Each structure stands twice: as C-alpha cells, then as structure tokens.
Amino acid sequence: MRRKVGLITGGNRGIGLAIARALAKEGCDLIITGRHRGSLQKASRELAHFGIRVVAEACDVRDRCSVEALVATVKKQFRRLDILINNAGVAHANLNVAELPVEDWKEVIDTNLTGTFLVTRAALPLMKRGGTIVNNLSIAAKRVFAGSSAYNASKHGALGLTDTLREELRPKGIRVIALLPGATDTDIWNTLWPDAARKEMMTPETIATAVVNALVLPENSTVEELTILPTAGTL
Numbered sequence: 001m002r003r004k005v006g007l008i009t010g011g012n013r014g015i016g017l018a019i020a021r022a023l024a025k026e027g028c029d030l031i032i033t034g035r036h037r038g039s040l041q042k043a044s045r046e047l048a049h050f051g052i053r054v055v056a057e058a059c060d061v062r063d064r065c066s067v068e069a070l071v072a073t074v075k076k077q078f079r080r081l082d083i084l085i086n087n088a089g090v091a092h093a094n095l096n097v098a099e100l101p102v103e104d105w106k107e108v109i110d111t112n113l114t115g116t117f118l119v120t121r122a123a124l125p126l127m128k129r130g131g132t133i134v135n136n137l138s139i140a141a142k143r144v145f146a147g148s149s150a151y152n153a154s155k156h157g158a159l160g161l162t163d164t165l166r167e168e169l170r171p172k173g174i175r176v177i178a179l180l181p182g183a184t185d186t187d188i189w190n191t192l193w194p195d196a197a198r199k200e201m202m203t204p205e206t207i208a209t210a211v212v213n214a215l216v217l218p219e220n221s222t223v224e225e226l227t228i229l230p231t232a233g234t235l
C-alpha cells in the first residue's frame, strides 16, 4: 500500500489512531482529522516517524462546511484519495429513551450517521477504481443494547448507508467495507459505561490489524462485512 493516500476521521485517538499507525507502517500517506487540535498535532508528529507524509486538519464531521474544507485540503495536498476510513463517532450515557435528552440524540445521529454521509459525499469525487471506503460502525449496527437508543439507531442507519453505498460504487470498482467491532478499549467507554470491564475488551490495534488485512486483498475481492468480537462475547 506504499504511497496510497488515506483519510481517517477521528484519527487522533482510539481506533482511528491505531488504524492510522497500521496504515503508516504499510507506507500510506495520511490525512487525519478530529476536532481537537492538540491531540491531532501529537498524533501527526508520531505518524511522521514512519517516513510518510501526514496532514493533520481539524474537522467537525457534523458540519458540512468543515467537511468540504477538509476535502479541499486533501485535493490540494494529494490530488486523490485511495482509502477513506469513516471512523469519527460518539456515544451517549446509558439512558433509556424516556430519559435521553434530545440534544444527546441529535449529537450522536449527526456525528455517527450524518457525519459519515457528509464526509463520503464530499470525498467521492477524489476516489477512483481500486479505492476502498471503510465505515467503522459497531456490532450495535446489528444488535441492540438497552440504554443506547441513539447509538444503536445511528449505527443501524450507518449500516443502511454503507450497504447502499456498496451497491452504488460496485460498478465503479470502489470497495465498501462495513466494520463491526465489538467492545474495544478506548475513551468512548468513559461516556457509554465507565465501569465496563476493560481487560476483556479488544485493543484498538486488533481492529487495525483486521482492517489492514482486508485492505491488502487483491482489488477483485472484498470483505464486505468485518465483524470482530472479543472471545468473551459482546460484553
């Protein structure tokens, strides 16, 4: 994958940063995004040690103008995009529907579902045959967890978007992968369930390894759905 160009939303920490490291090891040039400039700069300095080109740009995936500015930077710096990893995502506190504030509902849907749509729509003109889109969904795209209605709904919706996109892009030779990880030890659990048993969870590096293994397959084959769970189950 040497000199391929990859864009990773939420590439400043967690699973996104682990995927960025794994792609950097493969020799990909990268654009990483997130809202917080400090962690973006730190991640960017670390990734540069792999001898690749790294561009770090702050972007809020909920904001159409911010997303369009990001893709304009990709176009200016690299002229094309080979790999898009839609990874940015948020969870909400464990609250039943009756108690969930509408602001929390909107934040989660806007980030996880509309954000994936906005970034994909803006980036597609830069992608050609042989390109790959990976949408980091969750096992919550297929199974539901009580107290996580907005998260479950956003991921179920994003799976519908992903499956539609795959059919639309099939004739163009762009692969679309639905990534469905189970519990992975990242900061997202501080919101979702602070007391969850971290040691039974997967590491972000495990998810990154699976993603790279899917990306290196020959262009005439694809992993359409990539479900990875802790051996202990869904937790």
Ligand SMILES: NC(=O)c1ccc[n+]([C@@H]2O[C@H](COP(=O)([O-])OP(=O)(O)OC[C@H]3O[C@@H](n4cnc5c(N)ncnc54)[C@H](OP(=O)(O)O)[C@@H]3O)[C@@H](O)[C@H]2O)c1
Binding pocket: 009, 010, 011, 012, 013, 014, 015, 016, 033, 034, 035, 036, 037, 039, 059, 060, 061, 062, 087, 088, 089, 090, 111, 115, 136, 137, 138, 139, 180, 181, 182, 183, 184, 185, 186, 187, 188, 189
């Ligand atoms: N950890 C798990 O168990 C698990 C399992 C399945 C799927 N996932 C999915 O994996 C993805 C990454 O989550 P994670 O577990 O790595 O959690 P994390 O460590 O909290 O990372 C979330 C990432 O998303 C970015 N982000 C959040 N809102 C954003 C916005 N509006 N615009 C741009 N970037 C935004 C964050 O950066 P900033 O805060 O700087 O914006 C951060 O880089 C999410 O889509 C999550 O649903 C996680």
